[in-house]
Amino acid sequence: MTSYFLLSKTFIILLCLIHTIESQSQPWSPLDAPKELLQMLIRDPFTLSLASTDFGHIIHQTPFAVFAPSSIQDISKLIKFSNSLPIPFTIAARGRGHSVNGQSMTNDGVVVNMTELNNNNNNRIVVFDDYVDVGGEQIWIDVLHASLEKGLTPLSWTDYLYLSVGGTLSNAGISGQTFRFGPQISNVHELDVVTGEGDLVTCSTKKNSELFYAVLGGLGQFGIITRARIALGPAPQKVKWLHLLYNNFSAFSEDQEHLISFNGINESNAPNYVEGMLLLNQPPLDLSFYPETDRPRITSLVTQYDIIYIIELIKYYDINPEIETLVEGLNFVPTYIFEKDVLYEEFLNRVHSDEVTLRQQGLWDIPHPWLNMFVPKSRIADFDEGVFKGIILKQNITAGLAIVYPTNKSKWDDNMSAVTPNEEIFYVVSLLRTTGFDKLEEFQIQNQQILQFCKDVGIGMKQYLPQMKTHEEWVEQFGHKWEVFEKRKAQFDPNKILSPGQGIFN
Numbered sequence: 260m261t262s263y264f265l266l267s268k269t270f271i272i273l274l275c276l277i278h279t280i281e282s283q284s285q286p287w288s289p290l291d292a293p294k295e296l297l298q299m300l301i302r303d304p305f306t307l308s309l310a311s312t313d314f315g316h317i318i319h320q321t322p323f324a325v326f327a328p329s330s331i332q333d334i335s336k337l338i339k340f341s342n343s344l345p346i347p348f349t350i351a352a353r354g355r356g357h358s359v360n361g362q363s364m365t366n367d368g369v370v371v372n373m374t375e376l377n378n379n380n381n382n383r384i385v386v387f388d389d390y391v392d393v394g395g396e397q398i399w400i401d402v403l404h405a406s407l408e409k410g411l412t413p414l415s416w417t418d419y420l421y422l423s424v425g426g427t428l429s430n431a432g433i434s435g436q437t438f439r440f441g442p443q444i445s446n447v448h449e450l451d452v453v454t455g456e457g458d459l460v461t462c463s464t465k466k467n468s469e470l471f472y473a474v475l476g477g478l479g480q481f482g483i484i485t486r487a488r489i490a491l492g493p494a495p496q497k498v499k500w501l502h503l504l505y506n507n508f509s510a511f512s513e514d515q516e517h518l519i520s521f522n523g524i525n526e527s528n529a530p531n532y533v534e535g536m537l538l539l540n541q542p543p544l545d546l547s548f549y550p551e552t553d554r555p556r557i558t559s560l561v562t563q564y565d566i567i568y569i570i571e572l573i574k575y576y577d578i579n580p581e582i583e584t585l586v587e588g589l590n591f592v593p594t595y596i597f598e599k600d601v602l603y604e605e606f607l608n609r610v611h612s613d614e615v616t617l618r619q620q621g622l623w624d625i626p627h628p629w630l631n632m633f634v635p636k637s638r639i640a641d642f643d644e645g646v647f648k649g650i651i652l653k654q655n656i657t658a659g660l661a662i663v664y665p666t667n668k669s670k671w672d673d674n675m676s677a678v679t680p681n682e683e684i685f686y687v688v689s690l691l692r693t694t695g696f697d698k699l700e701e702f703q704i705q706n707q708q709i710l711q712f713c714k715d716v717g718i719g720m721k722q723y724l725p726q727m728k729t730h731e732e733w734v735e736q737f738g739h740k741w742e743v744f745e746k747r748k749a750q751f752d753p754n755k756i757l758s759p760g761q762g763i764f765n
């Protein structure tokens with residue numbers, strides 16, 4: 260009896276000890292939060308589960324709470340509160356959660372649902388003569404609509420417009436206009452940022468420039484963008500949308516590089532947008548752009564060559580341009596040129612119609628093992644041989660949408676945190692795959708093979724929307740910028756609480 264009593268007493272002491280250790284390792288309790296913050300911390304399972312996933316459907320992390328701010332000051336107070344604790348909790352801004360690798364998540368910290376800032380009927384998009392002031396939570400489609408009402412438009416885009424301004428500016432924001440105007444981060448005049456210490460700071464190249472440069476392309480590490488002042492220009496009416504088909508990579512890349520050399524914006528035959536993509540001899544072959552009558556001959560071309568490269572060339576216009584002038588001197592397969600005329604907005608918002616279809620087919624909310632890279636021009640032919648032909652074509656894994664186009668480093672500001680390869684021209688290569696959960700691992704293995712290939716042959720590639728696993732990989736990704744990046748982190752977010760899902764400092 261005595262020994263039983265002693266045993267259970269020991270057991271109870273042990274339980275108490277475990278409890279004490281657990282509550283000490285729990286960095287904070289919601290009961291510690293000031294009342295005004297407490298009411299904005301949401302912990303119901305549905306809200307938590309929404310913040311525990313993203314467009315990638317690969318990583319899952321459950322936050323302690325989701326924060327629903329009604330003002331910028333609320334965000335500042337939350338960050339200051341975290342910093343005031345002996346063990347601060349992590350905070351992840353979530354724009355639209357369109358990352359693919361958990362970048363807007365936090366395990367046990369707080370996710371700031373940025374869209375809540377839009378809920379008070381605040382006027383968060385204000386258009387001026389040559390710029391627009393936009394809340395960091397706003398999505399680009401709404402920025403477009405507001406600007407078009409005044410006959411204006413932002414100049415640099417992403418392919419898809421249902422992304423938040425803060426989310427794309429934390430990366431770069433790239434598309435076929437980048438060669439001409441630079442990425443979206445090159446088109447920002449000024450920002451309001453709540454730093455990792457909770458200070459609300461206005462910054463630009465002239466004012467608090469270190470923070471400005473840090474935040475643009477800064478992967479959410481230095482502050483939360485609450486306002487961006489974005490450059491505008493006159494909006495065109497219509498778009499001439501051309502697809503030119505190539506059976507030879509060097510002709511394709513030479514022509515792309517020729518097209519992006521038109522930097523003089525006033526040259527009449529200068530394109531407004533240049534991208535490219537692959538048509539691979541793998542099902543499904545998406546020929547939806549082309550007239551029904553041409554699809555059989557395009558299919559034959561793909562079957563004959565296994566891989567066809569497409570230049571996507573856009574000319575904005577109010578008066579119909581001459582196609583012959585636009586494609587003068589280009590070496591696509593004769594007669595394999597296809598055109599469409601669409602409204603400017605329809606072109607910019609083109610991916611949304613795909614989204615509607617994919618949602619209907621249940622193919623939107625499934626895993627997206629995407630891989631985005633910047634490949635230096637001097638090695639793009641090796642990349643074509645080793646990756647497109649060597650890995651992707653040889654393995655029976657559907658490539659999905661493979662986008663390839665060159666852009667120029669001179670349009671990027673090297674003071675900003677965004678990382679590019681060390682050559683004036685580099686290619687954007689985006690492998691945008693969608694798969695069922697059963698096949699996810701195959702894609703992840705292939706992505707690793709591609710990364711390994713680049714490493715083995717020294718391609719000098721940089722990842723875009725980077726997904727690094729180790730500290731060493733981050734240091735390598737940032738290269739000569741690592742030291743500055745680390746220093747800026749210590750300056751603006753010394754407790755390392757922001758955007759832990761990137762996995763850089765946490």
Ligand SMILES: Cc1cc2nc3c(=O)[nH]c(=O)nc-3n(C[C@H](O)[C@H](O)[C@H](O)COP(=O)(O)OP(=O)(O)OC[C@H]3O[C@@H](n4cnc5c(N)ncnc54)[C@H](O)[C@@H]3O)c2cc1C
Nearest residue numbers: 354355356357358395417418419423425426432433479484
């Ligand atoms: C269908 C689709 C098409 C895409 N096309 C392109 C494209 O053409 N070009 C391109 O460049 N990218 C493209 N992307 C990638 C996209 O730009 C990034 O994933 C971007 O981060 C998504 O924005 P978001 O609002 O969903 O960000 P989230 O996923 O919510 O957040 C991304 C990161 O930014 C941080 N963050 C979010 N908001 C803020 C803020 N206000 N201040 C500071 N940090 C913040 C988050 O904490 C996180 O670390 C595409 C993505 C998808 C799903």
